Amino acid sequence: MADPAQKSPIHSFQLPPDGLLKAVPFFTVVSYGAFAPSPTSVAGSLASLFAPAQLLRSYILSQKTFGYILWIVIGLHGLESLYTLSLCVRHKAPFMVSLKYWIATVIIGFPVWMDLHRRIKSGKKVE
Structure with a gap:
């Protein structure tokens, strides 16, 4: 069986x-909901x-x-970024491309790794 990294390498970053x-x-x-001050502490x-x-x-x-939701989202983005990094390593993406995908996943979240996963799958179908 062929190595999946040789079948569909990722060479460029695509948001x-x-x-x-x-x-x-x-x-x-x-x-905004988590960090906006209370009405009593805000000037007129x-x-x-x-x-x-x-x-x-x-x-x-x-x-x-709102604060709990924000911390849950931050935690999930951290886990998603680890998954994105594992995809990049598994498919031998260049360092800078992997770094861009990792940063984008930390900031944006699941749309980035879903798109990366879709690109990898479509690359496998072409070959």
Whole structure:
């Protein structure tokens, strides 16, 4: 049986087209909900800036829950980045390409490693 690393090497970094569209809004809402100050600690003119966070906290989730979600996402991104790194090593991607995939997975998460996995599978089908 042939070595999978010789069948589908990854030579270049490719950011998934929908990766940022999924990750940025989610991370923005969660971090905004987790880190926005309470209404009593905000000065008058800044209170309106954090009003949406107060609305989210009062009707959807508490600040503590937003914090838990944020830490869970950070932990999952860490695990996903290890999986991405293992894919890059297994398929003998160059160091800089592996580093880019690792950093992108730490920041964006599953869209990066799903796209990398898809690229590896499509490379195997071509050959």
